């Protein structure tokens with residue numbers, strides 16, 4: 001399925017008015033409402049009310065539009081220690097929705113036995129991890145909301161290795177600007193180092209307690225509750241630490257690079 005870029009024609013004042021109306025209904029604490037109205041980004045909303053947004057809430061689509069021209073505001077919001085809301089197990093959506101730049105019938109079937117995760121670039125120990133290597137590393141679980149700019153969101157449960165652990169294990173230059181991801185299906189994306197080191201940024205090996213299914217990126221996806229869906233690469237095969245701006249599949253076509261949620 002091909003998608004058009006949904007954002008350039010958006011009427012910004014109308015979007016903001018709609019978002020404020022929704023927020024006024026939802027956020028009852030006056031201090032919080034004032035904060036949201038000052039920092040009206042998708043990031044601000046998801047950070048504060050990520051679990052209470054409903055699956056079909058227009059505010060998500062609307063605020064995705066706002067986020068495009070709010071890069072600096074979002075960077076300021078992303079205090080590296082600030083955590084995205086975590087949700088209750090009862091809110092997990094099953095089955096978790098699928099999305100990609102192709103139909104589900106074309107999902108990649110990756111052979112986990114021969115698969116290796118390559119880590120290169122600004123690292124003192126370029127690495128080729130096996131699935132067993134990654135499974136032997138410390139694991140964490142998070143239940144968080146994934147927000148796609150195409151207008152849907154869903155709460156999922158992901159388990160895997162904190163990404164900071166993997167970067168440190170490879171001796172990555174943690175002062176480098178970017179971390180880039182190349183995927184088996186030709187997808188690619190990249191993130192800033194602060195997000196790479198965020199405690200909820202996870203190399204996910206499991207979804208809802210089961211080994212990742214092919215549709216969700218077997219054998220490995222990067223899960224970041226502080227970033228929009230398109231920044232969460234599935235089927236990762238190579239990671240590069242770099243100071244050269246790497247762009248991304250959707251980012252190169254106009255999607256916001258920071259892409260915070």
Ligand SMILES: Nc1nc2c(c(=O)[nH]1)N[C@H]1C(S)=C(S)[C@@H](COP(=O)(O)O)O[C@H]1N2
Pocket residue numbers: 096097098099100101102147148149183184185187215216217229230231232233234235
């Ligand atoms: N390799 C790869 N990763 C990808 C994509 C893709 O097409 N290929 N699509 C992105 C988008 S736009 C979304 S919303 C999520 C969807 O993840 P899900 O299928 O687990 O819901 O994957 C992201 N990561």
Ligand SMILES: [Mo]
Pocket residue numbers: 099147148149150229230
């Ligand atoms: Mo998406």
